[in-house]
Amino acid sequence: MTDTNQAVVFQAGSEEYALPILSVISIEKPEGITAVPHMPQYLKGIAKVRDELIPVIDSEMVLYDRAADLDEKTRMIVIHTKEISAGILVKDAREILEIPQENLKQPSLIAYQKNRYFSGVASFDNRMIMIIDPELLIESLEGMSEIKEYVENAR
Structure with missing residues:
Protein backbone atom coordinates (compact mmCIF):
# COMPACT_ATOMS: atom_id res chain seq x y z
CA MET A 1 0.00 0.00 0.00
CA THR A 2 0.96 3.63 -0.10
CA ASP A 3 2.57 5.80 2.55
CA THR A 4 -0.80 7.05 3.77
CA ASN A 5 -2.20 3.51 4.30
CA GLN A 6 -5.72 4.71 3.65
CA ALA A 7 -7.99 2.39 1.74
CA VAL A 8 -11.54 2.16 0.44
CA VAL A 9 -13.12 -0.90 2.05
CA PHE A 10 -15.75 -2.79 0.09
CA GLN A 11 -17.69 -6.02 0.29
CA ALA A 12 -17.56 -8.84 -2.25
CA GLY A 13 -19.18 -12.13 -1.32
CA SER A 14 -19.31 -12.10 2.46
CA GLU A 15 -15.75 -10.79 2.84
CA GLU A 16 -14.17 -7.35 3.04
CA TYR A 17 -11.54 -6.14 0.60
CA ALA A 18 -9.80 -2.81 0.15
CA LEU A 19 -8.21 -0.69 -2.55
CA PRO A 20 -5.55 1.93 -1.77
CA ILE A 21 -7.20 5.33 -1.71
CA LEU A 22 -4.62 6.86 -4.05
CA SER A 23 -5.86 4.53 -6.82
CA VAL A 24 -9.53 5.42 -6.33
CA ILE A 25 -11.00 8.19 -8.48
CA SER A 26 -14.59 7.98 -7.25
CA ILE A 27 -17.39 5.76 -5.97
CA GLU A 28 -20.46 5.77 -8.20
CA LYS A 29 -23.85 4.17 -8.51
CA PRO A 30 -23.55 1.72 -11.40
CA GLU A 31 -25.55 3.33 -14.20
CA GLY A 32 -25.42 3.13 -17.96
CA ILE A 33 -23.32 -0.02 -18.24
CA THR A 34 -23.34 -1.23 -21.85
CA ALA A 35 -22.65 -4.91 -22.40
CA VAL A 36 -19.91 -5.78 -24.88
CA PRO A 37 -20.30 -9.10 -26.72
CA HIS A 38 -17.56 -11.76 -26.69
CA MET A 39 -15.69 -10.31 -23.72
CA PRO A 40 -14.46 -12.24 -20.66
CA GLN A 41 -17.10 -13.17 -18.07
CA TYR A 42 -15.65 -10.79 -15.47
CA LEU A 43 -16.42 -7.81 -17.72
CA LYS A 44 -19.94 -6.45 -17.18
CA GLY A 45 -19.45 -3.96 -20.02
CA ILE A 46 -18.31 -0.38 -20.43
CA ALA A 47 -19.63 2.78 -18.80
CA LYS A 48 -19.11 6.48 -19.29
CA ALA A 68 -22.79 -10.08 -8.84
CA ASP A 69 -26.41 -9.46 -7.90
CA LEU A 70 -27.00 -5.76 -8.45
CA ASP A 71 -29.13 -3.98 -5.85
CA GLU A 72 -29.42 -0.57 -4.18
CA LYS A 73 -26.16 -1.08 -2.22
CA THR A 74 -24.11 -2.02 -5.29
CA ARG A 75 -21.43 0.54 -6.11
CA ARG A 94 -18.24 0.53 3.17
CA GLU A 95 -15.75 3.11 4.36
CA ILE A 96 -12.42 4.83 4.01
CA LEU A 97 -10.14 3.25 6.58
CA GLU A 98 -6.79 4.35 7.98
CA ILE A 99 -4.69 1.20 8.34
CA PRO A 100 -1.76 1.44 10.76
CA GLN A 101 1.45 -0.06 9.37
CA GLU A 102 1.58 -2.61 12.22
CA ASN A 103 -1.81 -3.98 11.10
CA LEU A 104 -0.56 -4.80 7.59
CA LYS A 105 0.48 -8.44 7.18
CA GLN A 106 1.94 -10.43 4.29
CA PRO A 107 0.44 -13.93 4.39
CA SER A 108 2.10 -16.64 2.30
CA LEU A 109 -1.07 -17.30 0.30
CA ILE A 110 -0.45 -14.05 -1.55
CA ALA A 111 2.27 -15.82 -3.51
CA TYR A 112 -0.34 -18.13 -5.06
CA GLN A 113 -0.58 -17.35 -8.79
CA LYS A 114 -4.35 -16.77 -8.90
CA ASN A 115 -4.17 -14.38 -5.93
CA ARG A 116 -1.18 -12.37 -7.01
CA TYR A 117 -3.19 -9.12 -6.95
CA PHE A 118 -3.47 -9.29 -3.14
CA SER A 119 -0.77 -7.05 -1.69
CA GLY A 120 -1.48 -7.81 1.97
CA VAL A 121 -4.00 -8.22 4.72
CA ALA A 122 -5.13 -5.55 7.16
CA SER A 123 -5.50 -7.50 10.39
CA PHE A 124 -7.56 -6.10 13.25
CA ASP A 125 -8.88 -7.80 16.42
CA ASN A 126 -12.27 -8.63 14.94
CA ARG A 127 -11.75 -8.27 11.16
CA MET A 128 -9.40 -9.08 8.33
CA ILE A 129 -9.42 -7.13 5.08
CA MET A 130 -7.60 -8.33 1.95
CA ILE A 131 -5.80 -5.46 0.22
CA ILE A 132 -5.97 -5.51 -3.60
CA ASP A 133 -3.26 -3.89 -5.73
CA PRO A 134 -5.18 -2.31 -8.66
CA GLU A 135 -2.17 -2.49 -11.02
CA LEU A 136 -1.72 -6.22 -10.40
CA LEU A 137 -5.46 -6.84 -10.60
CA ILE A 138 -5.76 -5.25 -14.05
CA GLU A 139 -2.55 -6.97 -15.19
CA SER A 140 -3.80 -10.38 -14.03
CA LEU A 141 -7.14 -10.29 -15.85
CA GLU A 142 -7.12 -12.38 -19.00
CA GLY A 143 -8.06 -10.40 -22.09
CA MET A 144 -7.44 -6.97 -20.54
CA SER A 145 -5.15 -5.90 -23.41
CA GLU A 146 -8.05 -6.38 -25.86
CA ILE A 147 -10.35 -4.49 -23.52
CA LYS A 148 -7.90 -1.57 -23.32
CA GLU A 149 -7.77 -1.54 -27.13
CA TYR A 150 -11.59 -1.64 -27.39
CA VAL A 151 -11.99 1.27 -24.96
CA GLU A 152 -9.34 3.30 -26.81
CA ASN A 153 -11.08 2.72 -30.15
CA ALA A 154 -14.50 3.55 -28.67
CA ARG A 155 -13.31 6.98 -27.49
Missing part, protein backbone atom coordinates in the same frame (compact mmCIF):
# COMPACT_ATOMS: atom_id res chain seq x y z
CA VAL A 49 -17.80 8.16 -16.15
CA ARG A 50 -16.81 11.82 -16.28
CA ASP A 51 -16.72 11.74 -20.10
CA GLU A 52 -14.38 8.73 -20.14
CA LEU A 53 -15.32 5.24 -21.30
CA ILE A 54 -14.13 2.65 -18.82
CA PRO A 55 -14.43 -1.14 -18.57
CA VAL A 56 -16.61 -2.34 -15.68
CA ILE A 57 -15.26 -5.35 -13.80
CA ASP A 58 -17.48 -7.62 -11.70
CA SER A 59 -15.61 -8.20 -8.42
CA GLU A 60 -17.76 -11.24 -7.61
CA MET A 61 -16.76 -12.89 -10.91
CA VAL A 62 -13.06 -12.14 -10.39
CA LEU A 63 -12.98 -13.27 -6.77
CA TYR A 64 -15.63 -16.00 -6.65
CA ASP A 65 -16.45 -17.04 -10.25
CA ARG A 66 -20.08 -15.93 -9.93
CA ALA A 67 -21.95 -12.90 -11.23
CA MET A 76 -18.80 1.00 -8.77
CA ILE A 77 -15.39 1.97 -7.46
CA VAL A 78 -13.60 3.81 -10.25
CA ILE A 79 -9.86 3.19 -10.13
CA HIS A 80 -6.94 4.44 -12.16
CA THR A 81 -3.84 2.43 -13.01
CA LYS A 82 -0.85 3.44 -15.13
CA GLU A 83 -2.54 2.15 -18.27
CA ILE A 84 -6.30 2.38 -17.80
CA SER A 85 -9.15 3.54 -15.62
CA ALA A 86 -11.75 0.91 -14.71
CA GLY A 87 -14.87 0.50 -12.65
CA ILE A 88 -15.10 -2.34 -10.16
CA LEU A 89 -18.61 -3.43 -9.21
CA VAL A 90 -18.82 -4.24 -5.51
CA LYS A 91 -21.65 -5.34 -3.20
CA ASP A 92 -21.15 -2.32 -0.99
CA ALA A 93 -18.51 0.39 -0.59
